[in-house]
Amino acid sequence: MPRVLIAPDKFKGSLSGAEVAAAIGRGLSRHGAARTVALPVADGGDGTVAAAVASGYLEVPVEATGPTGQPVATHYARRGDVAVVEMAAVSGLAQLPGGRLAPMTATSRGTGEILLAAVEDGCREIVLGIGGSATTDGGAGMVRALGAVFTDAHEQPLTDGGQALAGLHHLDVSAVRERMDGVCLVVACDVDNPLTGPHGAAAVYGPQKGADDLQVAELDAALGHYADLVAAQVGRDEREAPGAGAAGGVGFAGLALLGAQLRPGVDVVFDLIGFEEALEGADLVVIGEGSLDEQTLNGKAPAGVAAAAALRGVPVVAVCGRSTLSAGDLRRAGITATYALSDLEPDVERSMRDATALLEHLGEQVSEDLFASDNH
Template sequence: MRVVVAPDKFKGSLTAVQVAERVGAGLQAVAPEVDVVALPVADGGDGTVDVALAAGFHAVPATASGPTGEPVQTRWARRGDVAIVELAAVCGLVRLPGGRPDPLGASSIGLGEVIGAALAAGCRQIVVAIGGSAGTDGGAGLLTALGAVVRDATGRPVPLGGAALAGATSLDLTGLDPRLAVTDLVVACDVDNPLCGPRGAAAVYGPQKGATPADVATLDAALGHWAGLVADATGTDHRDDPGAGAAGGVAFAARAVLGAALRPGIDLVLDLLRFDEHLAGADLVVTGEGALDEQTLAGKAPAGVAAVARAAGVPVVAVTGHSALTAARLRAAGIEQAYALTDLEPDVARCIADAGPLLEELARGLARDRLRGAVVT
């Protein structure tokens, strides 16, 4: 028998790579003859580079600007001329010094610096995972790193950060890196928020980044002003495009100025991992994430994995910390059964603290249920 283990991370407990390792160990402890293919996945947010490395991409170290300007050590993933860059690992919330938010001043410039490094290395397909951003700068920092200049009324470059965009008067794209014109840029984007307004980047995601109601108003007005400058410079207005508000407006700048395509994160990751090729000859797929709930069904990794596996005729089960979905809802998503840590240990705190050993135990039970012909008695 052949089992493909394709989980996302258990946030706060285990990375996707660790989840796959623990599940594989549990399965083979009970059914050692089973061929287990570990293929950890991500939904296009943090952890995307890690799963790419586990799938055979190689790591490229880089130094870039963090969200508030301090240099950070990071890495991106490469296979041939394909690069995967992760915003969270450069200028995301996890990169804020001391964890102190800076909603008005945080910038996406570091992301542009890493993309620039990938361009310089000869990569001509660049995939950008944009989840977990710390700022709301409309992607102005991203563009600045790639050669654009945002100027104020005196002709000077405006400071970095979303709030400073209120003082911008022009966007000069003449210095934009010419290699972008021959590069396929794709952004993993799972939301449909516009750039501005009550469903925009500042209103919906600003508070998660430390923005007060007054900050939200400041940022939203600045983003509206910025969108007008971008429209003047490019001849098109993308502020209302679905997904433009993702990552504090980074998706807006990538789409409006760099011509990037926006694609659902899990679909993009599965394509990069050549998931459909791994399904050939598989008898079972095991997917999962820390919690299975309604958000899971709205494009998260387990739902994406299940959809592709079901189309290939391969049954799917899931492992999770806790499931809030009924059996009928799971089956509708293509998941035959969910195995939850809380079935073994009702104490959620213990499930989080001991997720690894509990997950192996869960996988042993899964093997006894689903791999009967290969189980050693």
């Protein structure tokens, strides 16, 4: 009986990766044509903790500060002394009340609070996925939650947010260093932007977080001032390091103040969930994503799965909500066939609402197309 590895990402706004994998698996197994293994994947952003939990990590609930100060009930994942933290789940755009953007004041404090909870719980290796952030505060909120002291010219605690960094007069990170001593922090990061300048955190990502041109300039100057003080404190300047501008400067804080290692998100997640081991002995890999498009090919999890499978000569099919990729794009990505919900249900709202049943049907279709001859 063929062994099928089902390794989808989430269908954003519809189903988690685990729900997608389960639905496809039910369809594939309906006629007993295949033995399936479900292993949801992610790329270091939204869905990273869910992928870890689906692969056997425990979900640890925690309450932390959202990007505009409101409490957020969230969780991290843990196995042994390894923790997986997802910035999007606490400091992300999806956590903004009413979706109201706050480019100047949004804080990464909640991300630091979850890191602190994991450290205090005995975790010695922490993976931090930083995609989807709402912040441009240089990771200042994160490191302050870990014990750093930021004060203004009047020796008063600095307020949160990127704008406030313009008034930073003194910082003391000794407590952070002590707290993080012996902790290995790996940041899942897929961009190489510096902290400041025309390719920096404010210029490139600020507008997506609601900043206009004047605000972008103000944030960039504030981040530059902050970087000056950090360099004076730690004895090196990390503002130009590739990835320093990731997640509004969280990459910078990780490098300069937390001794973090920055790695591509897909690689980090694959290591976490044991993807290479799961790929051993597979006769087919099924990938999945809500929208299979140009972005998929640019470092997203499904493309990473397809590339890893191709190296081992394992065929790959894709199940998606819709696909805008050409036959040539798919072939170059190592994808031999695509099955889209839009082929069954063109109405997007109905397709999202009925995604589970439609995915089961597509799973059955994959089974019939690929394994029918094996059953006769």
